[in-house]
Amino acid sequence: MTPRLNPYEAAPRHVQAFLAMSAAAEKGTIEPALLELVKMRSSQINGCANCLNMHSAQARKAGETEQRLYLLNAWEEAPCYSDRERAALAWTDHLTEIAGKRAPEAVYAALAEQFTPEEQVQLTMMINVINGWNRLAVGFNLFDPSLAA
Numbered sequence: 001m002t003p004r005l006n007p008y009e010a011a012p013r014h015v016q017a018f019l020a021m022s023a024a025a026e027k028g029t030i031e032p033a034l035l036e037l038v039k040m041r042s043s044q045i046n047g048c049a050n051c052l053n054m055h056s057a058q059a060r061k062a063g064e065t066e067q068r069l070y071l072l073n074a075w076e077e078a079p080c081y082s083d084r085e086r087a088a089l090a091w092t093d094h095l096t097e098i099a100g101k102r103a104p105e106a107v108y109a110a111l112a113e114q115f116t117p118e119e120q121v122q123l124t125m126m127i128n129v130i131n132g133w134n135r136l137a138v139g140f141n142l143f144d145p146s147l148a149a
Contacts, residue, residue: 004140018132025129028122030115033062034088037072038123039130041089042096044073046134054147087114088123095127 008015026035036059043051056069071078075089087110094101111120136142 001141001143003142007136007140007142018129021125022129022133025122025125028119030088030119030122030126031062033059033064034085035126036062036064037068037085038088038092038126040069040072041075041092042127042130043134045093045096046131046138048134048137050137050143050147051130051134053143053145057147083110084114087111091123092127095124096131 026032036055039055040052040059043055059069060066068078068080071080072089075081075086081089090107091103091111094103094107111123115123
């Protein structure tokens with residue numbers, strides 16, 4: 001796959017602003033491993049190989065097991081995810097596919113049961129951020145194998 005352009009070179013000011021937003025979304029009380037699962041789940045839905053490559057490595061560094069990473073695409077059926085993780089993953093699925101799935105009350109109720117209002121905003125910002133990175137990577141054919149190192 002040949003990159004169409006390098007967004008870091010083409011629009012450094014915009015990419016730097018997006019990097020700052022990404023860093024801000026990381027800061028909060030949500031567990032780093034859960035944030036990595038959210039990034040991976042959104043990237044699975046969006047078919048973003050670059051982000052899956054990077055975030056699977058980061059998830060392992062945050063303590064995720066191979067089994068949980070392999071089962072992520074079937075998280076609804078897999079028994080290894082907590083209620084908190086399930087609420088976050090359902091929110092991720094619905095917001096990533098918002099045009100078709102919307103954000104139903106039942107999904108929000110599960111989220112509100114597991115996450116404080118501040119965490120709900122942090123999680124939603126992270127979902128927005130990873131969807132943005134997915135669109136940059138998929139749109140411009142970006143793949144960096146060194147990101148998994």
